[in-house]
Amino acid sequence: MFEAGEVYAVDAADGDGLAGCVVVTRYGDSLAGVGMMLVAGRYGRQGLGTRLMEHALEVAGDRVVELTATRFGRPVYERLGFRTTGSLTITMGPMQGTAWPSGAREATPDDHAALLALDAEVTGADRGKALSALLATAERTVVTDGGFAVAWNAGPHRVIGPVVAPSEEAARELILAAAHGADRDVRIDLLDAYPGLRPWLTGLGPAEGPAALPTMVYGAHRHPGDRGRYVAPILISMG
Template sequence: MNNEKIITMQQLNKSHMNDLLSLATIVGWDYDEEEIQTLLVSGTMYGHITEEKTVIACAAIIPYGANLASIGMVIVHPDFRGRGLAKALLIKCMEQTTKNRAIMLIATEQGKPVYDKLGFKNYSHVTKLLGKGNHIKIELDGYSINPLEKTDVEEMLVLDQAAFGSSRVVFLENRIKQAKDSLVLKNRKGVIVGYALTVKKPSNLVIGPVVAQDDEQAMLLIQTIIANNQGSTRIDVIEGKNTIIKELQKLGFQIANRPPVMVKNIEAFPNRNNSLYAIAAQAYG
């Protein structure tokens, strides 16, 4: 592959699926076809392609409302690193959004120097925890947890916008289609006060997003998912939710890493109401 010449940068689509899966596998990321399809239909993905029509670098940008966008799945094949390919793709992604929109990403150790040079600043971090499902007793204490119904979606989207700070209707509609579990937490009056999604990846069940009004509600959703899954489980908890991290550690979860959340145009980053507990995945911010 070293001798192949890069001939173009172009927008990627489903026809590039096998190459994108190969890239993710090479760098050890837990991606499957469904995950990449969600990225493709929720945002726009660009890549560098060789004369042999092989994708050797990629990056995606996903818009959320008028004030926020997220960059994810930034990968360069190891044989082509050090040529500025990631930087070129990031600039292309950033050109697709307005100048006054905040752009966020969750950085890898390898990518952080490039993000620094492009003006991204450290904003916060997420804590990636890995564990296994186990049988635990759950006391709902007046709450109910049920599968998301079509009649619940509008109410759930309102909760999510306040939690995330910006509308991500398109992404969530696609994520719900991909989800293994879509759960809503209702209070005694039948009002939705939280929700959680899960996605089954090749290596793990990924929990997220998780939105709730307080720690107790968030743990009820998370515990319900853990109790119904006996395999490997991953959750990326946002900064400041230390009680959730401690509770997960009591259940046998271990911290894998704490990658930084970086933001460009940080002054435009939308306000959040502190009800977001876990992100969907690092690719989506």
């Protein structure tokens, strides 16, 4: 996120760290993701969140801006003109003993260009810089006909994302292949592409978070691209 995005912060007036921060990730000329919009508790309800978001929108320029909202940030986003387009469900926990599916295989360097092109088609933006950085450090990248998934370790979790799939069956195979042999709990943030994935995944062990989070967009009526195939983002804070 720090390599692909731009991090902005406000120093705390009391000299103790930061009062707030926000990260803007620009994807080509058409899309920007906003995440990590955080305000220290002692500076809450003073308009700092609004100021940070206004700055993020200035940085984004004419791009469509997307984010996933928490209950704390949603009122700020709505006042600024963001509209809800769907939801994201954080799902995490142990997922062990799954067999490698027959419909997926590990990616090779020869798949790189096609993978980036497919991501651009589905998200409506050139995310090559961020994805290339992720692929360089990923634990595993798996592909199927018309889809891919990236698995990478972050602390106690194997994160699976992004995931692009042409069908629910393909999405299941990609997730199983990406999670295969994980030595830690799995985390995948599921979007609305295939609602049947949520009960299927929790049936394998991971548990859903306490509530779905709204996905929101600014500057358009909907997210660009073909989001009907977008199963999971890179990160909740990157889109």
